[in-house]
Amino acid sequence: MKSINLIKMLGCTIILMSSTIVLAQEINFSGDWSAIYHEDAPERIPGPPLSDFAGLPLNEAAIMRANTWDPNRISVVPEFQCREHGGDYSMRGLAHMRIERVIDPRSQQAIAFKTRMNFHNMERTIWLDGRDHPPADAPHTWDGFSTAHFENGMMVVYTTHQKQSYTRRNGVPASSERTFTEYWYIHENYLTVLTVVDDPVFYTEPLVRSQNWVMNPALRITTNNCEYVLETPIGDDGQIVPHYLPGQNPFLTETAEIYHLPYEGMMGGPETMYPEFRDQLGEPLGDSRFCTLDCE
Amino acid sequence: MNKLLQASKTILLATLLSASQFLLAQDNELQLLHVQGNVYMLSGAEVNVTVQIGEEGVVFVDTPDEDTVPAMINLIQELTNLPVLYVINTHLDEAHISGNAMLSRMGYRLNANLASFGPPGGAQATAIAGAAAGVTLLAHENVLNRFYLTDHNIERLDLTSTYFMDTKDFYQNGEGIVVYHMPNAHTDGDSIVYFRRSDVISAGDIFTPGQYPDIDNERGGSVQGLVEALNFLIELIVPGPMAEAGTYVVPGHGRIGDEIDVVEYRNMVYIVMQRIEALIDDGMSLRQIISARPTLDYDTEFGGFRGGPSSEEFITAIHTSLTTEM
Incomplete structure (x- = not known):
C-alpha cells in the first residue's frame, strides 16, 4: 500500500513539474476529421435507452431529475427543438469536425482554433491568445467560452459559460455551472480528446471520457437549418x-x-x-441468452 | 488491475491539479456589461440594474442602493455624460428602488456633484424632486398602492408617474420602450420592460436564474401568475438561430439570459408547482409536503443561492398560492 502511495506521489510530482518545465509547443489541428464511434457507440449514435444512467457520477438531484424526465418534452416544448448540443456533448454526438486555425495577420501567430460540427451548425472558438473568460453574469452559450494553451505535446482547453443541457440524451441533466477541461493530442493521423467535465450541481466527482477522430481530407461539413414547429397543441391537459x-x-x-x-x-x-x-451487482435479473435488443 | 486503476486515478488527479490554474477569478465587483444595442446591465450590486444609453440621455430599470449609485455613475460616465431621463421600477422591493431618490436629482447632468444634492429627506413620496429635474420615475400603480396601503418596512418611495393599464409605451433614445404589467407574479405590481430596437427585455424578479423565485404572496404574488408571466416572456422573446441569443433578458438577479434560459426556469417553476399540487390533492399538509422534498432535484441549482429563497420558502409560497383564493 505504501509503495502505491509513493507511486501516486511520484506520478503527481513528475506531471506537475513537467507541466511547468516543458516549453509550450504549438500544434496545428487544422483539417477535416471524421469521428470514430467505437467508444460508447450505442449511447452516442442511435441514442441511449431510457433510464440507463450507468457509469455517470450523478448526485441524487441529477438522478431525480432524470427519473422524472419525459422524452415528450423535447418535441412538445418547441423551444427545445432546434437547440444544439452543449460544448462538451458536441464532442461526442454527430461529431465529424472541421478545424480551422485563426491567424493574426500582423504577428502571424495562431490566436484561435475554430471548430465546426455536422450537427446544427455547432461552432466553437478556442482562444489561444491568453484572453480572460467573461464575467460570471455574461450570457451563456451552447458551446461556452474556451481558452487553451499547449502543454506536454497536448492542447489543454478550459471551457466555461455553457448553457444548461444534457449529460446523456435520456434526461440526465448538465448544468450551466459545469466546466470542462480537454486534452487534445494527435498520434499519427488520429486525434484524441480526453474530456474532464466538472458539474458542481449534478456530479459528485468529475466525469472523464475520451473521443477519437481520424484525418479525412474528403470530409465535407454541410449546413443545417432548423425551424421549430408546434407539433402538439399545448394546454389540452394543462401539461x-x-x-x-x-x-x-x-x-x-x-x-x-x-x-x-x-x-x-x-x-x-x-x-x-x-x-x-x-x-456489488449480484446476479443478472434473467437469462441474457434471451436478449432481444442491441445484443451484439 | 489494481495498480492500473490507481495509476489512472493518479494521472487524473494530476491533470485536474494542472487544470486548476484556469480557475475563474471571482468577480463580485461592480461591472457594466454590454447586453446588446443601447442596453447594458450593471452587475455586482445587490440587484441587477438595466441601463439604456442613447443620444438623449439615460434610462434605468431599477436602481441600486445609494452607496452603489456613485460607483455606478462612474461606470456610466465612461460612456456618456447625458442626463438621467427615466427610472422604471419593476416592483416594490427596497433593493430595487432605493437608489431612486439619488437618481431623481440627476436629471440635468449625469456628472453633477452628488454631494451637492444633500441627503434624501422626508419619509414620503418625493414626486417633486424627480419632476423638477426632468426625471420620470415610473412604476405600475399597484407599487404605489402597496406602498401606501399595506405593511412594509420601506422608508420612502420616489415616483413621479404610474400606469394602470396592461402596458405603457414611450420612445426614447431612438427606440420604442414598452412596459408590460405582469399581474400576480412576484407581486401584483410587476413590470417587464422591452427595449424594442436593442431587443432586450428587463424582467425584474420574474426571472432570477440560479435562485428560486421570490413569490411574495403578501403583496399579491402567486405561482400561477408567475408561470403566466414567464410564458408571456417566452412568447415575447424571439430566439436566434439554433435557439441561442436573439432577444436577451436581463434578470432581477443572476446572469443575462436568452429564451432557452427562461424556458428552463419556467419548466422548473411549472414542474415543482405540479408536484406540490399533486401532494395537496393527496391530502398532505404543508409540513408533510416539505418533508417529501418535491424540490430535491432543483435544490443544488436554485436553493438559497445569491440570497434567494430556500427550498422551504419556495415550497411554502407555492403551497400558499395553491390553497388561497385569489
Missing part, C-alpha cells in the same frame, strides 16, 4: 412541460429488464463508474 411525478415514471425498469441487468446499476452514481461495482 405545458411534460414530466413524470416522482415515482410515477413507468419506464424506469425497462432497460434493466431488456438487458437482464440489476436495476440499481442502471440508476448511475459514482460507484457505477468503477470495476469494483460489479461485485
Whole structure:
C-alpha cells in the first residue's frame, strides 16, 4: 500500500513539474476529421435507452431529475427543438469536425482554433491568445467560452459559460455551472480528446471520457437549418412541460429488464463508474441468452 | 488491475491539479456589461440594474442602493455624460428602488456633484424632486398602492408617474420602450420592460436564474401568475438561430439570459408547482409536503443561492398560492 502511495506521489510530482518545465509547443489541428464511434457507440449514435444512467457520477438531484424526465418534452416544448448540443456533448454526438486555425495577420501567430460540427451548425472558438473568460453574469452559450494553451505535446482547453443541457440524451441533466477541461493530442493521423467535465450541481466527482477522430481530407461539413414547429397543441391537459411525478415514471425498469441487468446499476452514481461495482451487482435479473435488443 | 486503476486515478488527479490554474477569478465587483444595442446591465450590486444609453440621455430599470449609485455613475460616465431621463421600477422591493431618490436629482447632468444634492429627506413620496429635474420615475400603480396601503418596512418611495393599464409605451433614445404589467407574479405590481430596437427585455424578479423565485404572496404574488408571466416572456422573446441569443433578458438577479434560459426556469417553476399540487390533492399538509422534498432535484441549482429563497420558502409560497383564493 505504501509503495502505491509513493507511486501516486511520484506520478503527481513528475506531471506537475513537467507541466511547468516543458516549453509550450504549438500544434496545428487544422483539417477535416471524421469521428470514430467505437467508444460508447450505442449511447452516442442511435441514442441511449431510457433510464440507463450507468457509469455517470450523478448526485441524487441529477438522478431525480432524470427519473422524472419525459422524452415528450423535447418535441412538445418547441423551444427545445432546434437547440444544439452543449460544448462538451458536441464532442461526442454527430461529431465529424472541421478545424480551422485563426491567424493574426500582423504577428502571424495562431490566436484561435475554430471548430465546426455536422450537427446544427455547432461552432466553437478556442482562444489561444491568453484572453480572460467573461464575467460570471455574461450570457451563456451552447458551446461556452474556451481558452487553451499547449502543454506536454497536448492542447489543454478550459471551457466555461455553457448553457444548461444534457449529460446523456435520456434526461440526465448538465448544468450551466459545469466546466470542462480537454486534452487534445494527435498520434499519427488520429486525434484524441480526453474530456474532464466538472458539474458542481449534478456530479459528485468529475466525469472523464475520451473521443477519437481520424484525418479525412474528403470530409465535407454541410449546413443545417432548423425551424421549430408546434407539433402538439399545448394546454389540452394543462401539461405545458411534460414530466413524470416522482415515482410515477413507468419506464424506469425497462432497460434493466431488456438487458437482464440489476436495476440499481442502471440508476448511475459514482460507484457505477468503477470495476469494483460489479461485485456489488449480484446476479443478472434473467437469462441474457434471451436478449432481444442491441445484443451484439 | 489494481495498480492500473490507481495509476489512472493518479494521472487524473494530476491533470485536474494542472487544470486548476484556469480557475475563474471571482468577480463580485461592480461591472457594466454590454447586453446588446443601447442596453447594458450593471452587475455586482445587490440587484441587477438595466441601463439604456442613447443620444438623449439615460434610462434605468431599477436602481441600486445609494452607496452603489456613485460607483455606478462612474461606470456610466465612461460612456456618456447625458442626463438621467427615466427610472422604471419593476416592483416594490427596497433593493430595487432605493437608489431612486439619488437618481431623481440627476436629471440635468449625469456628472453633477452628488454631494451637492444633500441627503434624501422626508419619509414620503418625493414626486417633486424627480419632476423638477426632468426625471420620470415610473412604476405600475399597484407599487404605489402597496406602498401606501399595506405593511412594509420601506422608508420612502420616489415616483413621479404610474400606469394602470396592461402596458405603457414611450420612445426614447431612438427606440420604442414598452412596459408590460405582469399581474400576480412576484407581486401584483410587476413590470417587464422591452427595449424594442436593442431587443432586450428587463424582467425584474420574474426571472432570477440560479435562485428560486421570490413569490411574495403578501403583496399579491402567486405561482400561477408567475408561470403566466414567464410564458408571456417566452412568447415575447424571439430566439436566434439554433435557439441561442436573439432577444436577451436581463434578470432581477443572476446572469443575462436568452429564451432557452427562461424556458428552463419556467419548466422548473411549472414542474415543482405540479408536484406540490399533486401532494395537496393527496391530502398532505404543508409540513408533510416539505418533508417529501418535491424540490430535491432543483435544490443544488436554485436553493438559497445569491440570497434567494430556500427550498422551504419556495415550497411554502407555492403551497400558499395553491390553497388561497385569489
